[in-house]
Amino acid sequence: MGWPPSVNEPMLMFARAARLFAQAMPQDCQLCGISCAGTICESCKTDLPIRSESGCKCCGQIGDEQSLAGETCGDCLTNLPHFDTTKTAFVYAFPLDKLIQSFKFNANLSLVGMFADQFVASLKSGSHGIGALPDIIIPMPLAKRRLAARGFNQSALLARDIGKQLGVKVESRGLVRVRDTPPQAGLDREARLANMKDAFDCGQDLAGLRIAIVDDVMTTGATMSDAARALKKQGVSHVEAWVIARASK
Numbered sequence: 634m635g636w637p638p639s640v641n642e643p644m645l646m647f648a649r650a651a652r653l654f655a656q657a658m659p660q661d662c663q664l665c666g667i668s669c670a671g672t673i674c675e676s677c678k679t680d681l682p683i684r685s686e687s688g689c690k691c692c693g694q695i696g697d698e699q700s701l702a703g704e705t706c707g708d709c710l711t712n713l714p715h716f717d718t719t720k721t722a723f724v725y726a727f728p729l730d731k732l733i734q735s736f737k738f739n740a741n742l743s744l745v746g747m748f749a750d751q752f753v754a755s756l757k758s759g760s761h762g763i764g765a766l767p768d769i770i771i772p773m774p775l776a777k778r779r780l781a782a783r784g785f786n787q788s789a790l791l792a793r794d795i796g797k798q799l800g801v802k803v804e805s806r807g808l809v810r811v812r813d814t815p816p817q818a819g820l821d822r823e824a825r826l827a828n829m830k831d832a833f834d835c836g837q838d839l840a841g842l843r844i845a846i847v848d849d850v851m852t853t854g855a856t857m858s859d860a861a862r863a864l865k866k867q868g869v870s871h872v873e874a875w876v877i878a879r880a881s882k
């Protein structure tokens with residue numbers, strides 16, 4: 634096992650404890666502050682930007698002018714991603730963006746359960762139902778330096794919860810970062826694509842398997858595409874991007 638491990642065990646235990654606590658004890662809603670059974674009250678849940686449109690069948694983006702439901706968007710036609718389809722629970726917009734930032738940057742692990750629950754609910758409520766589940770779920774790995782600074786990989790915590798709910802095996806070290814890329818924020822699409830090239834490796838034989846890569850947010854899809862390419866090099870037949878929230882490009 635490499636160091637730091639992809640899932641910090643004390644953090645994982647803390648996330649599980651936070652979920653049990655949230656289920657058992659009334660607490661303050663993290664958006665409006667009223668006492669509720671869970672991390673977000675039922676009223677605030679209805680304000681969350683839940684995805685209702687299916688968007689581009691590959692990258693999941695919602696078109697500005699035309700409905701992309703079931704179609705492939707212009708970006709994907711020009712530069713086809715290495716993943717095959719995208720499934721997502723939310724639009725990355727207020728107030729969901731604040732919750733994701735709190736989860737990642739303030740280690741607010743009590744939100745893992747809510748994000749995972751909503752993702753699984755959105756999978757089940759899709760227009761074609763839950764469909765064929767992947768053989769394995771792999772979390773998007775963090776660069777070692779960032780993992781060491783943050784203390785946990787948010788995608789690994791989400792993947793564990795989602796995998797448990799669906800009964801699908803989670804392979805936490807299925808993908809590794811071989812190159813420590815600078816943060817993507819602030820880079821345009823072209824720069825992001827260049828920044829990500831060959832940043833991932835997969836040392837396992839995954840021939841013929843269907844795999845879902847879990848991440849918290851997808852923006853251009855460049856990171857996801859590079860991760861998917863590493864899996865396809867190992868013979869993976871189908872890659873789904875499973876993201877809690879889809880941002881606009």
Ligand SMILES: [Zn+2]
Pocket residue numbers: 662663664665666667673674675676677678
């Ligand atoms: Zn509330």
Ligand SMILES: [Zn+2]
Pocket residue numbers: 689690691692693694705706707708709710
């Ligand atoms: Zn697309």
